[in-house]
Amino acid sequence: MTQKKSSRTSHRNRTQMIHGKSATKSWEFSRHLIPPITSATTFRLDSLERGAQGFMSFAGGSSDDPILIYDRLDEPNTMMLEESLAIMEGTECAVAFASGMGAISSAILSCTRAGQKVLAHRTLYGCTYSLLNDWLPRFGIENTFIDMNSAEHRQLLEDPKVRVLYFESVSNPNLELADLQRIMADVNKANKKRKDENRIIVIVDNTFATPWALRPAEYGVDLVVESLTKNISGFGTEMGGAVMGARAFERSLKLARKDFGAILNPKGAWQILVHGIPTLAVRYQQQQATALKVAKWLGKQPRVESVVYPGLKSHPQHALAKKMLRSPEGEFASGTMISFTLKGDMKKCQRFVDHVAKNAYSVTLAVSLGVTKTLIEVPGFMTHSAIPSEKQSSSGIDARAIRLSLGLEHADDIIADLQAAMAKI
Numbered sequence: 001m002t003q004k005k006s007s008r009t010s011h012r013n014r015t016q017m018i019h020g021k022s023a024t025k026s027w028e029f030s031r032h033l034i035p036p037i038t039s040a041t042t043f044r045l046d047s048l049e050r051g052a053q054g055f056m057s058f059a060g061g062s063s064d065d066p067i068l069i070y071d072r073l074d075e076p077n078t079m080m081l082e083e084s085l086a087i088m089e090g091t092e093c094a095v096a097f098a099s100g101m102g103a104i105s106s107a108i109l110s111c112t113r114a115g116q117k118v119l120a121h122r123t124l125y126g127c128t129y130s131l132l133n134d135w136l137p138r139f140g141i142e143n144t145f146i147d148m149n150s151a152e153h154r155q156l157l158e159d160p161k162v163r164v165l166y167f168e169s170v171s172n173p174n175l176e177l178a179d180l181q182r183i184m185a186d187v188n189k190a191n192k193k194r195k196d197e198n199r200i201i202v203i204v205d206n207t208f209a210t211p212w213a214l215r216p217a218e219y220g221v222d223l224v225v226e227s228l229t230k231n232i233s234g235f236g237t238e239m240g241g242a243v244m245g246a247r248a249f250e251r252s253l254k255l256a257r258k259d260f261g262a263i264l265n266p267k268g269a270w271q272i273l274v275h276g277i278p279t280l281a282v283r284y285q286q287q288q289a290t291a292l293k294v295a296k297w298l299g300k301q302p303r304v305e306s307v308v309y310p311g312l313k314s315h316p317q318h319a320l321a322k323k324m325l326r327s328p329e330g331e332f333a334s335g336t337m338i339s340f341t342l343k344g345d346m347k348k349c350q351r352f353v354d355h356v357a358k359n360a361y362s363v364t365l366a367v368s369l370g371v372t373k374t375l376i377e378v379p380g381f382m383t384h385s386a387i388p389s390e391k392q393s394s395s396g397i398d399a400r401a402i403r404l405s406l407g408l409e410h411a412d413d414i415i416a417d418l419q420a421a422m423a424k425i
């Protein structure tokens, strides 16, 4: 595709998210405003030599003439999506996967081997916890869960077995922030004592923040993981995941994708590229404004015990949130997620949520997050139920906590639906 006259990088992120790379090596479609969707599992090769070259050069870094072979290796929609994701995160490259878990498992597996250890924050999305706790030990990859907000990790970073430090920039479900500057200073110090091939690799799940609110690569983390299923795809229609980082990681990530097979389907990649990314900024800003209004309202309700939202002064890390969660345009980006608890026992929580499920028009009891519709759930019994109940409190999870993902409805309608349910408990 031909290069437009003005340079992409002189434009704001918001504009780049709409136009992507005006010249892509991934596909020739110079007359299309919107990239056409391709759907072909395999590609025509003009000679055996070109076929052999394609297999040789696959995952070998950026090429001026990528040879497309088979969808599980590379395909044009996914490649264009990856270009846009790398722009948003400010990384050299991105590799897209079938789901957030496809991205997380491939990122961790491509950096570790038997005998090594993953040091992880104690609060993680439930399936990430079960990946680390139930699956990786079967392959000899150990784990230790720690509180990254204490100084606990400093000493543990000295353990030569530790190869990966893994955490969520804003944790699911309790909206705890990881202080990236402080953590990276500690990791860099520990890495000075290690050979390059043994250095600690930092992997950060940035799903709650999205690159609109935080770009962890700016702090020097090695790999950023996103579940594209959430705010980035945004409409609740696609599943996807991605890992972003330096070009040096691209090969092993693509090889992991090829052999474990967690490929994003081309139609999903196209939807995320054409509908999700270009609308992320406006959706995020609107949903965030609603989240702030709802969080403030919740904070004033006599039946509410606590509200956790990074945009509230009462958030224990509000100052850090104001520093770290910034849109590319410099505004405080406090997010689209709230966690709150009601006064009373689990029965009260259940009565409230059931009332919402049965009666609320604007709020739906459903897992997932970051989509156009407001969703409510109880992580301890749903998304985080893979963490055994006796371990939940040491993982920072209160069984009674309710998670709210704000959508695009009118804030007052959401408040009215929550108020109606609160009156019934």
Ligand SMILES: Cc1ncc(COP(=O)(O)O)c(C=O)c1O
Pocket: 099, 100, 101, 102, 125, 168, 172, 205, 207, 208, 227, 228, 229, 230, 239, 240, 241, 368, 383
């Ligand atoms: C923080 C976080 N990371 C990763 C995932 C996994 O993403 P996916 O459902 O796309 O596999 C989720 C899913 O809820 C999540 O909340």
